[in-house]
Amino acid sequence: MEDPVDDAEQLSVALLEIEDAVVWDAVASLDRAVVIEQQALRLGDEMLAARARLCQANMWMRSGDVATAARQISKIHQWAIDHDARRLQARTHLVWANIHRHLGDAAQCLEHSVLAVELLDDQATPHMQIWHRTKLADALGLNNSLEAARQRYAQAEGLAYELDQPDLLIMLLNNWAYCEYSAGAHEGAEEVASRLQALAARHGHQLEPNALDTIGSIQIENGHFAEAERTLQIGIARYGEGRYEDADALPEYLLTLAQAQRGLGATDRAQQSLDRSRALCLERDLGDVLVRVQQEQAELHAARGEFAEAFAAHKVFFASFKRLQSQQREAQARTRQAMFEADEALREAERFREQARRDPLTGLRNRRFVDEELPRLLDASESLTVAIVDLDHFKRINDQLSHDVGDQVLVQVAKVLETELTAVAPDGFVARLGGEEFLMVLPGATLGVATVRLDGIRRAVGGYEWNGITRGLPVTVSVGAADLYSAPAPTQADLLSIADRNLYAAKRAGRDRVISAIPEARHLYRDGASAA
Numbered sequence: 001m002e003d004p005v006d007d008a009e010q011l012s013v014a015l016l017e018i019e020d021a022v023v024w025d026a027v028a029s030l031d032r033a034v035v036i037e038q039q040a041l042r043l044g045d046e047m048l049a050a051r052a053r054l055c056q057a058n059m060w061m062r063s064g065d066v067a068t069a070a071r072q073i074s075k076i077h078q079w080a081i082d083h084d085a086r087r088l089q090a091r092t093h094l095v096w097a098n099i100h101r102h103l104g105d106a107a108q109c110l111e112h113s114v115l116a117v118e119l120l121d122d123q124a125t126p127h128m129q130i131w132h133r134t135k136l137a138d139a140l141g142l143n144n145s146l147e148a149a150r151q152r153y154a155q156a157e158g159l160a161y162e163l164d165q166p167d168l169l170i171m172l173l174n175n176w177a178y179c180e181y182s183a184g185a186h187e188g189a190e191e192v193a194s195r196l197q198a199l200a201a202r203h204g205h206q207l208e209p210n211a212l213d214t215i216g217s218i219q220i221e222n223g224h225f226a227e228a229e230r231t232l233q234i235g236i237a238r239y240g241e242g243r244y245e246d247a248d249a250l251p252e253y254l255l256t257l258a259q260a261q262r263g264l265g266a267t268d269r270a271q272q273s274l275d276r277s278r279a280l281c282l283e284r285d286l287g288d289v290l291v292r293v294q295q296e297q298a299e300l301h302a303a304r305g306e307f308a309e310a311f312a313a314h315k316v317f318f319a320s321f322k323r324l325q326s327q328q329r330e331a332q333a334r335t336r337q338a339m340f341e342a343d344e345a346l347r348e349a350e351r352f353r354e355q356a357r358r359d360p361l362t363g364l365r366n367r368r369f370v371d372e373e374l375p376r377l378l379d380a381s382e383s384l385t386v387a388i389v390d391l392d393h394f395k396r397i398n399d400q401l402s403h404d405v406g407d408q409v410l411v412q413v414a415k416v417l418e419t420e421l422t423a424v425a426p427d428g429f430v431a432r433l434g435g436e437e438f439l440m441v442l443p444g445a446t447l448g449v450a451t452v453r454l455d456g457i458r459r460a461v462g463g464y465e466w467n468g469i470t471r472g473l474p475v476t477v478s479v480g481a482a483d484l485y486s487a488p489a490p491t492q493a494d495l496l497s498i499a500d501r502n503l504y505a506a507k508r509a510g511r512d513r514v515i516s517a518i519p520e521a522r523h524l525y526r527d528g529a530s531a532a
Helices: 008-019 026-043 046-062 066-082 086-102 106-118 126-142 146-162 166-182 186-202 209-221 225-238 249-264 267-284 287-303 307-356 367-380 394-401 403-424 447-463 492-508
Strands: 384-391 429-434 437-443 477-483 514-517 522-526 529-531
Touching: 008 026, 008 046, 026 046, 046 066, 046 086, 066 086, 086 106, 086 126, 106 126, 126 146, 126 166, 146 166, 166 186, 166 209, 186 209, 209 225, 209 249, 225 249, 249 267, 249 287, 267 287, 287 307, 367 384, 367 429, 367 437, 367 492, 384 403, 384 447, 384 492, 384 514, 394 403, 403 429, 403 437, 403 447, 437 447, 447 477, 447 514, 477 492, 492 514
Parallel strands: 477 514
Antiparallel strands: 384 437, 384 477, 429 437, 514 522, 522 529
């Protein structure tokens, strides 16, 4: 992505190459996603920018910076929800599931994995269809639900055959075999590993070292040490020939090879493999692998009958293990704190957003909310009526009784309007436009039906017991209404303008009434009566 790209379709294809990759070079993919985001922002394409940010979060996680990934993921997820971007939500939940797996939270990993599958739709790529179900199976295995995991693996396997995705099928079978192995189901693990090898041979596919490491581990558990040694030696020879390998990959393979060689009784070869693994762990600061190297060293001493050395090595292992646990807990705490801070920031932003769209006096929606919501309703509704409501002689209340009483009246009128509107139009809303003027929106209501309902609301305002607030001064409202058929291809400005004209017609006609406009005629409602 060095050269600028000014075409949204090209950027989308470039993102898909990262999103649906089988394996990643995390650093290169991260850099590429950053560039794509910048180009998407220059194009003004928020969806592409959000997808690029999710790719970045995924690469941060895969490169080991789970806390940074956690800080980003909540914002991306909220954006996807706000914009009803289901496919992006599905991808977000998959990354979130992996974050929780890193945190050791199997339950949350499963919850997000389920959502990652449930949100799939017809637009999901073949990679998503297969891989999201595979990761759900992984999460079920992590939660000790092996039978349910097997069902999901089988479902994903069927899809991989149906959609002709042999590379994904090989990865799927590798995960399935490892799940069986982790659950202690060694016969099941061996059966899946055999299918994996047969599939690779059938397609002329050279298995990656990580798949060979899984197969070698299964062979060790089943006592096939010579086969395991050969398998792992092939994997180590292929190391570096593959597309991308994590820093801990080769030390892991050497450790597994040492275990196979110990099983064969070839303790000298095992020690050489273990020494190579240890050196790489120290060079690359791989504390988690080093702890298991120390554990294997104790086992190797014991296999040679060096029990004092085995005991000393076990003490080193145990001390390192405790330190590693402490470091992991600290890392998890940092990530959880990052997630909490990100979620709290989103909640705070949502509170500010809500406050910015509410009238502070009455608690009703305000003009900003109207400008955001009404255009959406106009596009989505086949019928809709708007009404502008204005208090009659409100200046008299302020002048004779005080502005404080005027505020009390506004608050109570707002309550009556909202209560009455909810009863007749639950999907609608009331907003304060300013001063003593309110807007009522009735989705799904034609003008004739809405006018009757608005007249009932008008009467509810006038019929409220105002004496306790206004000391006998009446409180009434005038209403001007308009609907989608009041103007050709009406915009928000058109409807509000027509409703406003009708409001002033109601004022001139004597106040305390509803006037609405339809193509054929104008109708006035007062005390249930109408006039041309």
